Amino acid sequence: MPTVSIVVESKFGNTAKVAEAIAKSLMDSGFGEVKVSRISEADAGSSAQADVILIGSPNHVGGPTRTVKKFMKAMSKSDLSGKSMAFFDTYIGKDIGKAVRKMESDMASRNSRVRIVSPGLSLRVKSMKGPLDEGEIDKADEFVRALSAKIKNP
Ligand SMILES: Cc1cc2nc3c(=O)[nH]c(=O)nc-3n(C[C@H](O)[C@H](O)[C@H](O)COP(=O)(O)O)c2cc1C
Numbered sequence: 001m002p003t004v005s006i007v008v009e010s011k012f013g014n015t016a017k018v019a020e021a022i023a024k025s026l027m028d029s030g031f032g033e034v035k036v037s038r039i040s041e042a043d044a045g046s047s048a049q050a051d052v053i054l055i056g057s058p059n060h061v062g063g064p065t066r067t068v069k070k071f072m073k074a075m076s077k078s079d080l081s082g083k084s085m086a087f088f089d090t091y092i093g094k095d096i097g098k099a100v101r102k103m104e105s106d107m108a109s110r111n112s113r114v115r116i117v118s119p120g121l122s123l124r125v126k127s128m129k130g131p132l133d134e135g136e137i138d139k140a141d142e143f144v145r146a147l148s149a150k151i152k153n154p
Contacts, residue, residue, distance in 0.1 A: 002051035003031075009057050014131065015089070018140060021137050022121070039068065039071055044075040055072065056089065057087075063102040064106075072103065085115070087100045089123075091123075096124065097119070
């Protein structure tokens with residue numbers, strides 16, 4: 001089964017919770033090794049070794065954080081042929097999917113070999129520090145179902 005690397009940035013812990021929910025769901029779906037790393041401890045080159053790479057960011061001013069942007073730039077220099085990538089974010093109010101879409105287009109423009117699996121997952125928080133809105137975390141399972149179907153049947 002494909003190995004998965006999940007790299008997440010999270011200031012208040014909400015996006016990290018989403019990463020854990022995705023990881024659990026992936027393991028329940030029979031994925032091999034699933035590793036979750038905080039971006040501050042992750043290395044772009046090593047994370048790029050996994051078959052499936054997921055990157056999560058809170059929405060900060062309409063897009064991913066600066067740290068995430070830098071990490072993606074570093075990762076885009078790796079050989080990503082045959083790899084799949086998908087993105088997730090957390091947001092407040094009406095910014096659903098905004099950071100996800102920016103991460104998707106940023107990575108697609110930097111590396112033409114990687115396969116971006118879209119749409120990503122975007123979950124709403126109640127306020128700046130969270131928590132996640134009711135029922136939002138449950139969407140992680142559906143995201144993983146769609147992701148694994150797309151990975152198995154490209
Ligand atoms: C500096 C900063 C800027 C933010 N800008 C936005 C924004 O433009 N749109 C939005 O929906 N949420 C914005 N937020 C709210 C974050 O999305 C929210 O804090 C985040 O989802 C919480 O996730 P975390 O616990 O993983 O940090 C901002 C938060 C911070 C700290």
